[in-house]
Structure formats: C-alpha cells, structure tokens
Amino acid sequence: MEQSHVKRVICCHCPMACGLLAHIENEKVVKLTGDPDHAISRGFICVKGERAAEYHDHPDRLDYPLKRVGRRGEGKWERIGWDQAMDEIAEKLRVLRDRYGPESVALLHGTFHGPECGIGIRFLNLFGSPNSSGMGIPCAGPAMEAEALTYGFGPTYISPPVPGVTQCVVIWGSRPSASQPPVWLAIQACKEAGAKVIVIDPMKTEEAEAADLWLQLRPGTDGALALGWLHVIVEEELYDRDFVKQWTHGFEALRERVRDYPPEKVEAITWVPRAQIAEAARVFARHQPAILNWGVANAQLGRNAIQTERAKAILRAITGKLDQMGGTLLLGPPSRARIMPDMELYDHLSEAQRKKKIGVDRFRLHGEGYERLSRAMRRVWGKERLLSQLWAADVPAPLMWRAILNEDPYPIKAVLIQYHNPLGASANGGIVYEALKSENLELSVVHELFMTPTAELADYVLPACHWLEKSAFSSFFGWANMALVGDRAVPPRHERHNDYELWRDLGRRLGQEAYWPETLEAFWDEMLRPAGISFHQLVNSEQPWILEPPAFQKYAEPDPQTGRPRGFGTPTGKVEIASTILEELGYDPLPNYEEPPESPVGDPELARQYPLILITGGTVIECHHQGMRQVRFFREKYPHPEVRIHPETAARLNIADGDWVYIETRRGRIRQRARLTDRIHPRVVQADRWWYPEEPGPEPHLHGFWKSNVNVITADDPEACDPMYGTWFNRGNLCRVYKAGE
Ligand code: SF4
Known part of the structure; x- marks a missing residue:
C-alpha cells in the first residue's frame, strides 16, 4: 500500500535555511513546497529548493565507498564497504600521526552543505592537527572578521530589511536576487514602501536595474569607494555625533585618514563619477534606519579584503545604523542553545599544536587574532568561542597547496576533503592540481555527493548524504539568537553517510570515543541542552524552533555585574574605528586601500x-x-x-x-x-x-x-x-x- 506523508524540513541547499514541506511517497520525495507556518521563511521557496529532489535522486550520485586501484586520476576503482574504508583510513591516519605528527593531516572543507559542516573541525582538534583549510576565507570570513574587530560581533548577516521601516538598502558586491532570494524579496518590498536602494556592482544586475542609484565601479576598487563615502560623511558632518562621541574609538584618526580620499581622487581610482560618490554617501547617511550588506565580492579583494569590510562596518556605525529595528542587527548567539564554535573543541588543541598552524605567523588573524577576538567577545556575549574556526582560524588555501608541494614548514601527508571541489573552487587551479597529484600526499580522501575533478584524484571516495537525507539544526552558524530544527525527509540510501557519521567513525577508531555520541540527533541534543529539550521533542513540536524576541541597542543596556553599559565586544568596549587588535598585531588599525595586484593602473x-x-x-x-x-x-x-x-x-x-x-x-x-x-x-x-x-x-x-x-x-x-x-x-x-x- 502506498505510504504518503509530509515532513517539515530545513532546506540546506544554501544558508538561508528556509522551512520547507517535503511531500513523500514510499520513502521518495516527490515534491518540495514552502512551509507557510515557518517562523522565518513563511512559505518561501526558491527554484533550488523546488528542484532539490532532482539533485537528491540523480542517478550519478555516489552510493558506495570507492578505493583507488590504479594510478591517481586513472579512474580505476574498487567498490568497498563503509567499515572497510573507515578501518583503512583510520589506520593510515594513525601511522601518519606517529611518523610525522598530527599536523601532517589536513581537513579541506568546502561550501555550505548543512549546519553540521563544522563537525570535521572537532575531529581535527581532537586528533591534534591545527590545519583546516577551506572556503570560509573567500566567503563570509572577511566580513565576519572585520565586523568582529569593529563591533565585537559579526557578521551582521542576519539583518533582514524591514518593509516600511528600513529607509535605505545598500547592496554592495552581492546579488541577493540569486544568492539570498528571501532577502531580495524583502528589499523589493522595502523599495515599494519608499526605501532608497543603492547598488554597487561592476555589472548592471537585476538589483542595479531596480536601484535608485547604481555605482558601476572598477572591479577591485571597493575599498577606495568606501573611503570616499567616509570622506564625504566626515567632511560634511553627516555622521551621528552622539553615537560617535559616546560609542566609538579612533574617530579623529579616521578623520585624518579619509582626508586622502576626496571624491575626485576616488573617481580616478574607481571610475565612479565624483557626484555619484557624494550623492550615494549622502543618501546612505541621511536615511534611518538603513542596511549596508556584506558581499562575497568584497571578500575576494586580496590585500583589500578585510580593510574594505572594515570601512563598510565603520560606515554603518558612524551613521548610527547599528542594532536598531530595520538596520544592522547585532543579534548575538543563541542564548538557549550551544553553537558550533563551542562544539569544535578548539581548547582541546594544545598550545604547541596551535602554533604549528600553517601561516599562523604570517596571517595573524588566524592565530593570535583569533585568541584576542575570542577574549574580547566573551565578555559581552558569554560564549567561550563565538567564531568558528572554519572562518576565523583556518589556513589560506594558497599556503596549503605550497605546503603540500614543498613540505614547508613541514610535510602534509594526508588531506581529508569534505564537500569540496578545490579544483573548481580554489584559484590558480594548476597549483591545486599539482598538490593533489603530489607524491608527497600519502592519503587523499573525498566525501562527496558526486564524482568531481577533485574526487578523481583521491585514494578513497566516500558517498555523502544530501540534505534531504539528514536532520538539521541551524542558528545561522551562531550568528543569530535562534535555533531552527528540521527532520530528515528520507533515510539515506545505500552506504551514504552524513558528515557527522564520517567523523564519528574515524574518531572512534582513533581514541576519540568519549566525544562522539551515536547519532547526529544525539549531537543536536547536546547543542540543545541549555534549552532543556531534546532534538526529537523540538522537531516534533508544533513550532520546531527557539526564537528570542529581538532586542535593540543592547550595547547601552546595563551590565548586571557592573551596572555600567555593557558596550561592544571589543577590547575597548566601543566600536573600534581604529582597531586595537589590529594595532597590537602590527597591522594598520584604520581602513586603507591598495591598488589591485594586476591592474591597468598598477601595471x-x-x-x-x-x-x-x-x-x-x-x-x-x-x-x-x-x-x-x-x-x-x-x-x-x-x-x-x-x-x-x-x-x-x-x-x-x-x-x-x-x-x-x-x-x-x-x-x-x-x-x-x-x-x-x-x-x-x-x-x-x-x-x-x-x-x-x-x-x-x-x-x-x-x-x-x-x-x-x-x-x-x-x-x-x-x-x-x-x-x-x-x-x-x-x-x-x-x-x-x-x-x-x-
Ligand atoms: S533560498 Fe532557496 S536554496 Fe536557499 S534555503 Fe531557501 S529554498 Fe533553499
């Protein structure tokens, strides 16, 4: 007899985490629709969500573990069982750890594929290696770092524009119509309600077409444009004087710095007409509340990445846009759930091993910077670690490839690659190819949905679960004071395993038995412990989420212990226009701009x-x-x-x-x-x-x-x-x- 039913799930095709209804017949998802009762997404579904079952059911999905039997890249494989794969991989890892030290094993992590994508870091910390490397660095990482340095919290990614309240939206270096469709709907509703929309993009995107102002800048010059806006706002005294006086550190130094960026100079750098630069800065400054988003394009600006996002962070702060309804929210982490950075167990990694992280002395935000940020943020937010290592204590991929090839500073002998195709995603594919083919690597494991160029070069390829095959728990990486849960729609087919099961099965074979409960759901139970509810109870309730009522301008609330305003999670307790952490690490504490490495101006x-x-x-x-x-x-x-x-x-x-x-x-x-x-x-x-x-x-x-x-x-x-x-x-x-x- 045909069994059909509907399950409430969380879409993990992208980090928006929309609540969906999976319509299931005989353990097959036949349709996905938006969940009209979901507290956040309220029935929204985009085409990726609608077509997710086609991806899940694709005949080319990996179903069984494969072991290489020919040369790397020759395409000769033997099908083996999951347990055999785990036994052999764990044994090899044990040998490499004994021979070369745990740091010789690296985790390479890819794009978002469900809220448990940080669990591999837990395995790595317990194993003793500091070397994870992945796609957080060219993605949300720079915004998160820049905002954490400036506000003591970040990223302010979960700041939805509110129609009728938000008066201005700046879309800078992103295309929400494609990458954050629910946000784009909200922006359009804001515009209909009278909000101004400013778009900064080298291309006339759908967003640019709908905008009141479109600034078509030369690619790579966003940092100069942000400094130009700051120049206009400071010179014309369009900033919020009270906020700047009471809540910021380093404003006078900024005033000096931005004198160097008048609109005529910025026009020459960015190709944006000076009148447009000034007009856009004025519109943004004069409209309250307003949102200025983070953008992946700004994350990929090389030498200007952090400083561009820092300049954007300062723009929001000095114009008084922080932590107010319809503006940029400092939501804080969930107060009634643990967050993934807690679960990563960084503190199990010894001091000596932390110092061995590749590049930690060169790109110091990933080492000493991580410690200093964690300490400052802990005072205000109460969490031991607020930033995931995926973004904040990682190894930049360019260093990882060179370390594999040159065995410098020491040999990297194994790579465990999860949901990541660095041959497609990392820059300079030639060097990625050489590294993954290198004889220096004694073990290469890929855990994936499909064969990819990267998987073709592996020694073992392991079949991964699609998000419809695993349960989910999301607090937007700990960036929002909420927890959303969703059941798996269907059980995994064949020998597919989710991320958690991979790390559990390796961890238990390598002496980590105490840290790996039996199931992913038991792991979610651990995260929900502060709420006093189990995953099973929450996911089967009428409202499978924990939401806190929004609170605004929390920095001005009295600290219960001191009675003084609790301030921001920075070392000075203020918005750090001049970053004391950057200064102590020997970097420029103020935003600056450098010409791109390859440019018609510089070369x-x-x-x-x-x-x-x-x-x-x-x-x-x-x-x-x-x-x-x-x-x-x-x-x-x-x-x-x-x-x-x-x-x-x-x-x-x-x-x-x-x-x-x-x-x-x-x-x-x-x-x-x-x-x-x-x-x-x-x-x-x-x-x-x-x-x-x-x-x-x-x-x-x-x-x-x-x-x-x-x-x-x-x-x-x-x-x-x-x-x-x-x-x-x-x-x-x-x-x-x-x-x-x-
Ligand atoms: S925006 Fe689309 S892909 Fe992203 S979570 Fe929502 S339905 Fe899924």
Whole structure:
C-alpha cells in the first residue's frame, strides 16, 4: 500500500535555511513546497529548493565507498564497504600521526552543505592537527572578521530589511536576487514602501536595474569607494555625533585618514563619477534606519579584503545604523542553545599544536587574532568561542597547496576533503592540481555527493548524504539568537553517510570515543541542552524552533555585574574605528586601500598585453556555487559556461554572440561561450566557473576541469593575499579574450 506523508524540513541547499514541506511517497520525495507556518521563511521557496529532489535522486550520485586501484586520476576503482574504508583510513591516519605528527593531516572543507559542516573541525582538534583549510576565507570570513574587530560581533548577516521601516538598502558586491532570494524579496518590498536602494556592482544586475542609484565601479576598487563615502560623511558632518562621541574609538584618526580620499581622487581610482560618490554617501547617511550588506565580492579583494569590510562596518556605525529595528542587527548567539564554535573543541588543541598552524605567523588573524577576538567577545556575549574556526582560524588555501608541494614548514601527508571541489573552487587551479597529484600526499580522501575533478584524484571516495537525507539544526552558524530544527525527509540510501557519521567513525577508531555520541540527533541534543529539550521533542513540536524576541541597542543596556553599559565586544568596549587588535598585531588599525595586484593602473605594461579586467563568481538563482551542474533543468537553461562581454568590445574583437572564445591570463587559457550584453562595462568581462560534470572523469579530462573552469586562470599569489587574513584576489585579474572557433 502506498505510504504518503509530509515532513517539515530545513532546506540546506544554501544558508538561508528556509522551512520547507517535503511531500513523500514510499520513502521518495516527490515534491518540495514552502512551509507557510515557518517562523522565518513563511512559505518561501526558491527554484533550488523546488528542484532539490532532482539533485537528491540523480542517478550519478555516489552510493558506495570507492578505493583507488590504479594510478591517481586513472579512474580505476574498487567498490568497498563503509567499515572497510573507515578501518583503512583510520589506520593510515594513525601511522601518519606517529611518523610525522598530527599536523601532517589536513581537513579541506568546502561550501555550505548543512549546519553540521563544522563537525570535521572537532575531529581535527581532537586528533591534534591545527590545519583546516577551506572556503570560509573567500566567503563570509572577511566580513565576519572585520565586523568582529569593529563591533565585537559579526557578521551582521542576519539583518533582514524591514518593509516600511528600513529607509535605505545598500547592496554592495552581492546579488541577493540569486544568492539570498528571501532577502531580495524583502528589499523589493522595502523599495515599494519608499526605501532608497543603492547598488554597487561592476555589472548592471537585476538589483542595479531596480536601484535608485547604481555605482558601476572598477572591479577591485571597493575599498577606495568606501573611503570616499567616509570622506564625504566626515567632511560634511553627516555622521551621528552622539553615537560617535559616546560609542566609538579612533574617530579623529579616521578623520585624518579619509582626508586622502576626496571624491575626485576616488573617481580616478574607481571610475565612479565624483557626484555619484557624494550623492550615494549622502543618501546612505541621511536615511534611518538603513542596511549596508556584506558581499562575497568584497571578500575576494586580496590585500583589500578585510580593510574594505572594515570601512563598510565603520560606515554603518558612524551613521548610527547599528542594532536598531530595520538596520544592522547585532543579534548575538543563541542564548538557549550551544553553537558550533563551542562544539569544535578548539581548547582541546594544545598550545604547541596551535602554533604549528600553517601561516599562523604570517596571517595573524588566524592565530593570535583569533585568541584576542575570542577574549574580547566573551565578555559581552558569554560564549567561550563565538567564531568558528572554519572562518576565523583556518589556513589560506594558497599556503596549503605550497605546503603540500614543498613540505614547508613541514610535510602534509594526508588531506581529508569534505564537500569540496578545490579544483573548481580554489584559484590558480594548476597549483591545486599539482598538490593533489603530489607524491608527497600519502592519503587523499573525498566525501562527496558526486564524482568531481577533485574526487578523481583521491585514494578513497566516500558517498555523502544530501540534505534531504539528514536532520538539521541551524542558528545561522551562531550568528543569530535562534535555533531552527528540521527532520530528515528520507533515510539515506545505500552506504551514504552524513558528515557527522564520517567523523564519528574515524574518531572512534582513533581514541576519540568519549566525544562522539551515536547519532547526529544525539549531537543536536547536546547543542540543545541549555534549552532543556531534546532534538526529537523540538522537531516534533508544533513550532520546531527557539526564537528570542529581538532586542535593540543592547550595547547601552546595563551590565548586571557592573551596572555600567555593557558596550561592544571589543577590547575597548566601543566600536573600534581604529582597531586595537589590529594595532597590537602590527597591522594598520584604520581602513586603507591598495591598488589591485594586476591592474591597468598598477601595471600598465601587463595591461597592454591583457587589456580586459576579468571578474568571476557571479551566480544565478538556479545554483549555489558549483551545485546543480548535474541536473537537467539547470543544464537545459545553461548548457555551457559563458563569458559576458560588452557588444562594443566584442565588435572590436570580431566576436559574435554565442561564439566560443578563449579567455587568457598570465596563467593559461580556457574556453567559454561569448554572451554579449551591455550590462557590463566595456573594459570588463565576467566568466563562469567549472561546468561539465558529464565529461569523462579519468585524466586528462577530469570532468572538463582544464577546458572551461575560470579558476584555472585566476591567481593565488600569497603576496597578493590579504596581509592579515590570507584571502586571495579573485575580482579583477587582467585577461584578454579572442575567438576560439568551434
Ligand atoms: S536554496 Fe532557496 S529554498 Fe533553499 S534555503 Fe536557499 S533560498 Fe531557501
């Protein structure tokens, strides 16, 4: 007899964590719809959520563990059982730990794939290795670091615009219509209610089209633009005097610094007309409350990444936009649940091992900076650790590849790669390839949904659960005072295992038995202990969430112990315009700007050879990062990767719409289809990422990795990375484009 029912789940295809209804027949998800009763998403579902079952049911999903039997990349595999895989991998890890030390084992982590994506860090800390490395650094990491340094909390990611209340929204370096669709709906509703919308983007996006003001800046110059806004706001005294006087540290130093960035100078740097710079700054400053978002594009600005987000953080603060309804919220972590940074068990990693983290003396926010930030934030928020190591104590990928290849500062012998295709996602794909093929690596394990270019080079490939196959607990990484839970829709098929089970099974074989309860749900129970409720009880309740009523301007509330205002979670207790932590670490305490490493201004000779500016990373609503490439509906709409070129530029280069073209940088060339559009500046092109999972896996193909993946030609020079944090420059390398023929 057919069994059909509906389950309430949390969509984990992206971090928005929408509540969905999974319609299930005979243990198969036949439809996904928005949950109209969900407290946060209120019935919203985007196309990714609607089509998630197609991704889950795809015939190319990995079902069983595979062990390499040929050479790396040869495509010869033997199917083995999960327990055999765990036994063999654990034994190899034990041998490597004894021979080279625990630091010789690294965890490489990828994009968001469910709220448990930090659990591997727990395994690593208990194992004794400080070396995790992944995609937090070029993603939310810089905003989180910059805001934590400035406000003692961050990122202020969960600050939804409120229609009728929010008076201005600045969308800077992001496309919420694709990457945060519920937020984009709220922004549109704000606009209808009369709010001003300002968009800063090199491309005329859907957001730019709808905006009151669109600033089409030269890629990579966001930091200069932010300093230009600060100049206007300070010179014209548009800041909130009372707030600045009472709650900030370092304003006079900022006044001096931004004198150097008058609009005419900023126009020359950014290509944005000076009148527009001044007008946008005035509109933002004069509208209360207002939101200025963080953007992944700003996270990928290399040497300017942290300082650009710092300048944006200061813009919000000095114009009085912090922690008020409809403005930028400092929500704080859940008061009745533990957060993943607590569960990572950083304090189990010895002092001596922490000091061995690769790059910790160079990119010091990942070492001493992490300790100082944690101490300052603890005073206000009460959590031992508020920032996940995934973002705040990681190894920048460019250093990881070089450490593997050069065995410097010591050998890296094993990589455990989870839900991550660094061959597609990391810059300078050639060096990633060399590292993953290196004889120096004695063990390479990939835990994934599908075979990927990276998985093709592994020694073991393990089948992972899709989010429909696992339960979820979200507090938006601990960035919001709430906890949402959702059941798994269906049990995992075949020998697929979730993240938790992988680390549990390895951990229990390596002496960590006391730290790994039997199930993922028992782990969630631990996180819910402060609320006095189990995961099972909460997920089966009418309202499977814990929400706290929002509180505003909490910094002004009296501290129960001292009676004085509790202030901000920074060393001075104030908004640190001049960061005392950066100063103590030997960095510039104020925001600054440097010309991008490859630019027509900084390197005119190179620009003569490569006259176009290449941007990457733009997305569409149908996918999240490299996901969905396998699914038919996506590929029918987007069969090939595309490079967007202005028609005038294309005409000069004799390129027609739909032509195959080469995009070439100093690092090599790839092929994509030309898409002509006047939405892009004539001196800029924008290219897609890795595309062809259906192409053969064994070398030389690697699922089309070399052919069209823009990250084969992007740069990862450590010298051009952010000097304190290590994020690489991915938004504005120089290139040339020419016709490729069929
Ligand atoms: S993919 Fe869509 S439905 Fe799923 S959480 Fe993100 S925005 Fe919500």
